[in-house]
Amino acid sequence: MDRTYHTPVLLDEVLSFLRPRAGGTYVDCTLGGGGHAEAILDSISGKGRLVGFDRDPDALRAAGERLEKFGGSVELVGRNFDAFPHSLRKLNIHEVDGILLDLGVSSHQLDDPGRGFSFQQEGPLDMRMGSGAAGTHDGLEVVNTYAEEELKRIFREYGEERHSGRIAWRIVRERADRPLRTTADLAAVVRKAVGGRFILKTLARIFQAIRIEVNDELGNLSRFLGSCLPMLAPGGRIVVISYNSLEDRIVKNWIREEAKVRGTLTMLTKKVVVASGRERDENRRARSAKLRAAERRIP
Numbered sequence: 001m002d003r004t005y006h007t008p009v010l011l012d013e014v015l016s017f018l019r020p021r022a023g024g025t026y027v028d029c030t031l032g033g034g035g036h037a038e039a040i041l042d043s044i045s046g047k048g049r050l051v052g053f054d055r056d057p058d059a060l061r062a063a064g065e066r067l068e069k070f071g072g073s074v075e076l077v078g079r080n081f082d083a084f085p086h087s088l089r090k091l092n093i094h095e096v097d098g099i100l101l102d103l104g105v106s107s108h109q110l111d112d113p114g115r116g117f118s119f120q121q122e123g124p125l126d127m128r129m130g131s132g133a134a135g136t137h138d139g140l141e142v143v144n145t146y147a148e149e150e151l152k153r154i155f156r157e158y159g160e161e162r163h164s165g166r167i168a169w170r171i172v173r174e175r176a177d178r179p180l181r182t183t184a185d186l187a188a189v190v191r192k193a194v195g196g197r198f199i200l201k202t203l204a205r206i207f208q209a210i211r212i213e214v215n216d217e218l219g220n221l222s223r224f225l226g227s228c229l230p231m232l233a234p235g236g237r238i239v240v241i242s243y244n245s246l247e248d249r250i251v252k253n254w255i256r257e258e259a260k261v262r263g264t265l266t267m268l269t270k271k272v273v274v275a276s277g278r279e280r281d282e283n284r285r286a287r288s289a290k291l292r293a294a295e296r297r298i299p
């Protein structure tokens with residue numbers, strides 16, 4: 001297995017909040033390259049179970065190879081984690097001791113030009129996490145068919161981009177002459193709409209916004225949080241790592257509501273946990289990571 005597939009972020013922190021123990025059942029909702037999952041399985045030393053989800057068949061294959069050595073302790077599910085309770089019940093699992101979500105895309109997905117996630121490499125405007133999945137739309141469809149107002153809303157809400165209107169206007173004008181096909185086409189149009197020295201940040205925000213829309217990332221997270229608690233055993237823990245303020249806000253508000261209003265969770269991270277200076281230096285992706293954790297109260 002290619003060890004550079006993805007370097008797991010905040011690994012020590014994940015283990016110290018999740019506290020995996022032998023005999024327990026754990027769910028990694030976002031397997032990626034399987035780095036976090038491998039560390040969880042190492043800590044339970046083969047005595048227990050890990051169910052891993054990923055909607056990307058390529059990630060599932062890579063994680064499967066990495067976790068092969070754990071044999072029957074591992075169950076892989078190639079589905080969206082928003083179907084979490086349903087998928088677990090199908091495996092005859094009704095309660096778990098810990099859940100991890102490490103949101104967003106892996107370095108491998110970002111670095112593969114064929115997936116179209118990065119404005120730094122030319123590739124088709126795809127951006128689907130589970131590419132090939134039936135019924136999913138892609139970046140091409142968003143950029144070439146959405147109305148100007150819709151594009152503007154997506155850029156404003158999911159990219160928190162202040163030039164949303166100008167960029168949406170420019171896309172609609174340019175695509176009338178020639179549809180945008182590649183990441184380079186889109187980047188060129190964004191550059192035409194807003195130049196200047198902060199263009200790389202603008203491009204990152206616009207690409208993030210389209211990716212969130214294509215994959216319904218915020219919807220998946222909200223649906224997951226709204227349905228996961230009945231599956232978490234009393235004393236069980238949930239750990240979520242987010243990479244943008246939109247996801248982090250959803251997680252923060254959910255934990256707060258469950259802890260303070262419903263009394264189902266105990267908040268374990270009063271302040272959000274971020275990567276150490278050393279990890280940030282060694283791994284660029286760690287710079288935007290925000291971890292929050294909570295424990296299911298014993299009724």
Ligand SMILES: C[S@@+](CC[C@H](N)C(=O)[O-])C[C@H]1O[C@@H](n2cnc3c(N)ncnc32)[C@H](O)[C@@H]1O
Nearest residue numbers: 008030032033034035036054055056080081102
């Ligand atoms: C940041 S990576 C996880 C990296 C992993 N923790 C590791 O150690 O390698 C996120 C992964 O989650 C997957 N993913 C994102 N949203 C998902 C969803 N709604 N359902 C299933 N998988 C999802 C992506 O395909 C990607 O492989």
